[in-house]
Amino acid sequence: MEFFRWKSNPFTFDVIPEIFVGNIHEVNQILDSINNRNKLSFIVGTTGSGKTTLLRSIETRYGNDGFRHVIYISKPPKAAEDWVKVFGKIAGGGMFSVFSRREETSLYNLSDRMNRKLNGSKCLLLVDEAHEASLDSLEWLRVMSDQVGGIITVMAALPALESKLKDNLETFLRRVSTRVELTNLSKSETRELIKRRIENVGGDDIRPFTQDAIDAIYERTGGFPREILRTCNDSVQEAFRRGISTIDAEFLTENGKPAQKMPLESVRELPEKQRVLLETLQKRGEMTPSELIDSVCEPNPDGSKPAACDSLLESYKDNENAVRSVNNLLNRLMKERMVERRKSGKAFKYKVAPRVASLLVSA
Numbered sequence: 001m002e003f004f005r006w007k008s009n010p011f012t013f014d015v016i017p018e019i020f021v022g023n024i025h026e027v028n029q030i031l032d033s034i035n036n037r038n039k040l041s042f043i044v045g046t047t048g049s050g051k052t053t054l055l056r057s058i059e060t061r062y063g064n065d066g067f068r069h070v071i072y073i074s075k076p077p078k079a080a081e082d083w084v085k086v087f088g089k090i091a092g093g094g095m096f097s098v099f100s101r102r103e104e105t106s107l108y109n110l111s112d113r114m115n116r117k118l119n120g121s122k123c124l125l126l127v128d129e130a131h132e133a134s135l136d137s138l139e140w141l142r143v144m145s146d147q148v149g150g151i152i153t154v155m156a157a158l159p160a161l162e163s164k165l166k167d168n169l170e171t172f173l174r175r176v177s178t179r180v181e182l183t184n185l186s187k188s189e190t191r192e193l194i195k196r197r198i199e200n201v202g203g204d205d206i207r208p209f210t211q212d213a214i215d216a217i218y219e220r221t222g223g224f225p226r227e228i229l230r231t232c233n234d235s236v237q238e239a240f241r242r243g244i245s246t247i248d249a250e251f252l253t254e255n256g257k258p259a260q261k262m263p264l265e266s267v268r269e270l271p272e273k274q275r276v277l278l279e280t281l282q283k284r285g286e287m288t289p290s291e292l293i294d295s296v297c298e299p300n301p302d303g304s305k306p307a308a309c310d311s312l313l314e315s316y317k318d319n320e321n322a323v324r325s326v327n328n329l330l331n332r333l334m335k336e337r338m339v340e341r342r343k344s345g346k347a348f349k350y351k352v353a354p355r356v357a358s359l360l361v362s363a
């Protein structure tokens, strides 16, 4: 990266806890939740939306003051027994010793020992990739968090975990007091991410990018963090190869890769409501938002209301609010270029974007 006089490549997928931009409202909600000593909070988002970065920045923030113990684990224990190891440093007594008659720490005395050792102080537990936990392991985490006063847990997971919990572990879900979803960055936040990454390696502002290049990057990526980094990395590499020192919008258009085929993964990882909308559009074809609601909520053959309808409309008092919320969800899907719309009379009609439609058919 000497060409740009950078210490290293600014656009790797490395997690840099000091550089977390955007999602201000979501971050504040989580911090409030921790400060209010809520026992269980939940960060959801697709791969590359910034969950690990956010957890790591929380770790740094509270590691220095506020909590006696801060534990970050990059994956939850597969087997419930492994919670003993996770808390071993606090609870102690994990090792068998010939000199000690003490009973070894196990899942069954762990809560008592933790309470004794914490003795009123707090432990912040940050669990990444929580969707990989077995139900058994999550159930023990719930028990621990019920029985040990000082444990405050923040979990990060793919949206799929929520439906899994809804179906299998309501007891757990009921204890989640705060839930935030990480979404795309705005245009100015996109600029900020690029600027801070560049300055972090000794560069100057957004150079070599021009402002209209930033606009083009935003258009292309919809403000999705991982895609912003990828696009910047590709263009910087290409500029380097060609000895070009300024990257403008034109450069990006010339070097734009053809629209990438979207991995099926990213459809599966959508939050439940967005996925329901996408699948309904796929099944039923082009619709306005209110037609879409009617379609999702069409009664089953036996007259009952579909579960998808309940979860879509759960918290909306009236139809107007419901339409507004569905509009928001559709906007997000548009940003991720999963749906397209066209004007039809006064309303917009939405349909599944071709590159996603082909995927859903083959799935």
Ligand SMILES: Nc1ncnc2c1ncn2[C@@H]1O[C@H](COP(=O)(O)OP(=O)(O)O)[C@@H](O)[C@H]1O
Pocket: 012, 013, 014, 015, 016, 019, 020, 021, 022, 023, 045, 046, 047, 048, 049, 050, 051, 052, 053, 054, 193, 225, 226, 229
């Ligand atoms: N809001 C953000 N601000 C700054 N960088 C971000 C943000 N979201 C994601 N990134 C960067 O994008 C990449 C993927 O983020 P990561 O935290 O690993 O996402 P996840 O854990 O959700 O898969 C990392 O390099 C990370 O630093």
Ligand SMILES: [Mg+2]
Pocket: 051, 052, 053, 128, 129
């Ligand atoms: Mg992660």
